Amino acid sequence: SHSIRDFDNHATRIVGKYETVDTYYRRCSSSTYVQSVSIPLLCISALDDPVCTREAIPWDECRANKNVVLATIKHGGHLAFFEGITASSLW
Incomplete structure (x- = not known):
């Protein structure tokens, strides 16, 4: 396969x-459940995630629900976020 979609x-x-x-x-x-979120929810998504791509983010649904905060970052991949200026650890 040449891509996840493929x-x-x-x-x-x-x-x-x-x-x-x-x-x-x-x-x-x-994404079909975002509208039903009734307690505060923080969603963190990396825009370079090869699995959950930026096109798959339910932008409008998140904006429409006051209980959902969507935080996006440029880099982080799928399951890792680098910590610190030297990126010596992941979370």
Whole structure:
């Protein structure tokens, strides 16, 4: 595969029995639940995340819910955020 989307199209959607990769993304996304968040929620997302891309962020849904704060940063990848000026640790 050349990308996550390509992998999902050729493997994940087939195993999950979804008609298209977009159907898989839509049905498995947590974005449909954002409107129902009733307690304060902080979402942190790196804009260079190769798995949860910036296109997948539910921007409008987050803006519409006063209980949701969406914080984005330029770099961080998928599961790591560097800490400190020397980036000697991750969190």
